[in-house]
Amino acid sequence: MKAANHTTGLFLLCPMILAAAGCWSQSGPKVVVYTALDQEFSEPIFRDFEQETGIKVEAKYDVESTKTVSLVNAIIQEKNRPRCDLFWNNEILHTLRLEKLDLLDTYDAPAAENYAQTYRSASGTWYGFAARIRVLIVNTNLVAEDERPASIHDLTDPKWKGKVGLAKPLFGTTATHGAVLFAAWGDEEAQDFFRRLKENAQVLSGNKQVALAVGRGELAFGLTDTDDAIIERDKGLPVEIVYPDQGEDGLGALFIPNTLGLIKGSANGESARRLVDYLLSGEVEAKLAQGDSAQFPLNSQVSIRSRAQGDKPVKHMEADFPAAADKWETAAKSLRDEFATD
Numbered sequence: 347m348k349a350a351n352h353t354t355g356l357f358l359l360c361p362m363i364l365a366a367a368g369c370w371s372q373s374g375p376k377v378v379v380y381t382a383l384d385q386e387f388s389e390p391i392f393r394d395f396e397q398e399t400g401i402k403v404e405a406k407y408d409v410e411s412t413k414t415v416s417l418v419n420a421i422i423q424e425k426n427r428p429r430c431d432l433f434w435n436n437e438i439l440h441t442l443r444l445e446k447l448d449l450l451d452t453y454d455a456p457a458a459e460n461y462a463q464t465y466r467s468a469s470g471t472w473y474g475f476a477a478r479i480r481v482l483i484v485n486t487n488l489v490a491e492d493e494r495p496a497s498i499h500d501l502t503d504p505k506w507k508g509k510v511g512l513a514k515p516l517f518g519t520t521a522t523h524g525a526v527l528f529a530a531w532g533d534e535e536a537q538d539f540f541r542r543l544k545e546n547a548q549v550l551s552g553n554k555q556v557a558l559a560v561g562r563g564e565l566a567f568g569l570t571d572t573d574d575a576i577i578e579r580d581k582g583l584p585v586e587i588v589y590p591d592q593g594e595d596g597l598g599a600l601f602i603p604n605t606l607g608l609i610k611g612s613a614n615g616e617s618a619r620r621l622v623d624y625l626l627s628g629e630v631e632a633k634l635a636q637g638d639s640a641q642f643p644l645n646s647q648v649s650i651r652s653r654a655q656g657d658k659p660v661k662h663m664e665a666d667f668p669a670a671a672d673k674w675e676t677a678a679k680s681l682r683d684e685f686a687t688d
Contacts, residue, residue, distance in 0.1 A: 376402040377617040380421065381434040382414040383604060387573075387639040388434065394633075395624050401617045406430070414440050415517060421609060425449055431618040433607045434625070437522045438474060441605040442671035445471045451608040453619055457626035460645045464665070465603050474603030475626055476634045476641035479660065480523050481599065482588040483560045483575040484567040495567055497591045502542040511548045511556045511568035515540070515681045519553065519571055519602050522670070526600060528677040529669040537680055544684055561585055571602075572654040573639040579654075580638075589660045598663035603644060 381388050385407050392403040408416040418440045421430055425447075435441045444450050450471040458466055458473065465474035482495050488509075495501070501510050513520040528536040548565065550556050554577075556568040561578035567588075578585045591597040606622050608615065624630060632650045634641035640654040670677075 374400060374402060375614070375617045376404055377614045377621050378404045378406070378429060378431045378612070379434055379618075379621070380406045380417045380430045380432075382408070382417055382436040383434055384436075384573075384639070387634070387637065390637075391625070391630060391633065395621060398624070399620060401620060403621070418444060421449060422447065425611075428609045428612045430609045431612040431614040432621055433605075433609060435605045435607070436478075437519055437602050438472075438605050438667050439522045439525055439671050439674055441472050441607050442667060443674065444607055446671070449610055451610040451612075451615065453608055453622060455619075455622055455626055457623065457645070460628075460647050461626070462644070462646075464667070465644050472605050472607040473622065473626055474605045475644050476631050477601040477603040477644055478519065478571045478573050478639075479589065479599050479601055479642060479654075480519065481570060481572055481575055482567050482590055483557050483570050483578065484586045484588055485560050485563055485565065486584045486586050488563060488566045494586070495588060495590070496593075497596065498569065499539075500567075501569060502539065502546050504546065506566060507546050508548065509566040510546060511550050511559055511565045512543065513553045513556055513570070514549050514551060514685050516678070516685060520569070521678065521681065522602055523569075523600055524681050525670040525674050525677040526663070526665050526667070528673045528680070529666055530597075530663075533676060533680070536677070537684075540681060540684055549685060557585075572652070573641070576640040576654045577638075587654060591663070592661050596661065598661040600663045600665060601642065601644075604641070 392405060396403055414435060414437060421433060421444060433441065445467065452470040454470050455473055461473065484494055501512065515521050515524045524540065527539065550559060553570040554574045556570045557574040557578050559565045560568050561581065561583040572587065575587045579587065589599045591599065606625060608618050608622065612618065628645050628648045631643040631645045631648045635643050635650050635652045640652045642652045643650065
């Protein structure tokens with residue numbers, strides 16, 4: 347009897363000893379996500395997904411100014427032994443860069459039919475959702491209502507020289523915007539626009555810095571993203587969000603979607619596909635629309651508007667993202683030559 351008790355005790359202790367030694371584990375399904383969307387916005391979505399599915403999300407973030415480029419470069423460097431299962435990019439052109447390098451896997455997502463073809467790959471290698479918009483943020487104490495800018499071209503108006511701002515267009519959505527304009531206008535017109543813009547504007551390190559400077563009254567207005575602009579409005583500061591080029595003949599405001607790309611050859615493909623389905627759901631787009639980042643739903647089944655949107659619909663710029671991706675190197679070189687020394 348005594349010997350039996352001793353054996354039972356050892357049996358009960360064994361799992362605890364092995365666990366303490368790191369030899370006992372109960373690993374469940376997981377998905378490794380490299381995400382360029384700010385952690386404060388994406389992490390709550392991941393936690394909800396974990397609770398709903400039991401799949402653990404291991405997220406890799408990076409620094410603010412160059413995070414997309416850094417994460418893309420990591421995926422390229424790891425292509426022979428991928429660590430990332432899913433890339434959640436907060437823009438689109440670098441996702442298309444990965445597609446051109448044949449690093450994205452295909453997936454026929456059930457929710458694809460709810461998204462316009464502009465915002466998804468025809469071959470299923472990437473999906474766009476929850477867009478930010480390139481907007482003008484205006485300090486209403488410094489700019490009279492009848493002088494409010496209505497177009498991105500107002501950034502080059504000499505009467506505002508030194509009083510307008512933009513982020514250095516070498517990274518992030520400002521670089522994406524630049525490539526889209528190169529594709530839409532052609533090299534010569536786009537180069538001329540950015541040359542005049544540099545002469546007229548203060549060039550800051552990022553979109554957030556532009557929004558902050560306008561909110562503080564250091565700039566009259568500037569070019570930024572809706573998620574940065576809405577923060578200043580939420581603070582109760584004297585700012586207005588202007589959607590540019592909305593007239594009948596206007597270019598329209600540029601919508602830049604978040605994008606999802608499955609990494610080819612990754613270890614947790616099935617879990618990654620489940621996360622793609624979750625992120626493309628109307629529920630998630632509604633959360634992002636009403637949350638702090640005020641994203642704009644692209645899912646046709648979502649009726650909830652972004653907190654950043656007014657009463658009127660916003661005219662989209664008819665952006666050709668694949669053409670912009672093809673223009674990336676040309677645009678990037680031109681913008682580096684013009685802005686790299688600032």
